[in-house]
Amino acid sequence: MFKQMIMSCMMLGLFSLAVIAQDEEKPAAKGDVVKEGSYAFGVNFMNNMKSQGVDLDLQAFFQGVNDSASDKVEKSEQELQAAFIAFQQALQQMAEKKAAMAGEENKKKGEAYLAANAKKEGVKTTKSGLQYKVVKAGTGKTPTATSKVTTHYEGKLIDGTIFDSSYKRGAPATFGVNQVIAGWTEALQLMKEGDQWELYIPSDLAYGANPRPGSPIGPNATLIFKIELIKVDD
Numbered sequence: 001m002f003k004q005m006i007m008s009c010m011m012l013g014l015f016s017l018a019v020i021a022q023d024e025e026k027p028a029a030k031g032d033v034v035k036e037g038s039y040a041f042g043v044n045f046m047n048n049m050k051s052q053g054v055d056l057d058l059q060a061f062f063q064g065v066n067d068s069a070s071d072k073v074e075k076s077e078q079e080l081q082a083a084f085i086a087f088q089q090a091l092q093q094m095a096e097k098k099a100a101m102a103g104e105e106n107k108k109k110g111e112a113y114l115a116a117n118a119k120k121e122g123v124k125t126t127k128s129g130l131q132y133k134v135v136k137a138g139t140g141k142t143p144t145a146t147s148k149v150t151t152h153y154e155g156k157l158i159d160g161t162i163f164d165s166s167y168k169r170g171a172p173a174t175f176g177v178n179q180v181i182a183g184w185t186e187a188l189q190l191m192k193e194g195d196q197w198e199l200y201i202p203s204d205l206a207y208g209a210n211p212r213p214g215s216p217i218g219p220n221a222t223l224i225f226k227i228e229l230i231k232v233d234d
Helices: 002-025 033-051 058-069 077-117 182-188
Strands: 123-125 131-136 148-157 162-165 173-176 196-201 223-233
Touching: 077 196, 182 196, 182 223
Parallel strands: none
Antiparallel strands: 123 131, 131 196, 148 162, 148 173, 148 223, 196 223
16 A cells, blocks of 8 residues: 555656646646646545545645645655655554454354355355355266366355456356365365356355455455356366
């Protein structure tokens, strides 16, 4: 997050230099392109900050912009660096707190969902807590932990949000049975070629408290997959 913020600030600085250079070399383009572009850049910059959860003191921010533009910065490089480091630490603490709160909420919702789902007709629960439902039974061979499999699948959150789908990409996916999340590794070794199952995977068998950065999957999220086992290669 902090690196992205720094990059945005660097871009703002480069943009400011370009504007100054244009002012010195030639008048603004017809329709005041610089003014409109500057406004658009400001909107984009702030949208980027908000999307990262960065809460800026706008008065201080614009004072810094103006002071730098007019060469009136009163703080030393050491003071500015110290301020950046302190801000980075504060942002990191806020991000960790937010993630922890989201993780607790997701875990509670996931546990409630799985408890109710376990009572539904056709749903089976393994010792690990993995739940599955056979939608269509196949008759082919069963993969082992070292097999490669070809599958079609769709993954979604318990609120119905689809986060991944080989169907939408228009092509099945091939991978090793032991190269995926634990819930998949377990389920695949219970399936046969031609099977179509629904998987209900607790967070500790999925991505746990640390999902992939940028993913719509939150910390401690319970996941639901529709999976079709097309082919097994030993």
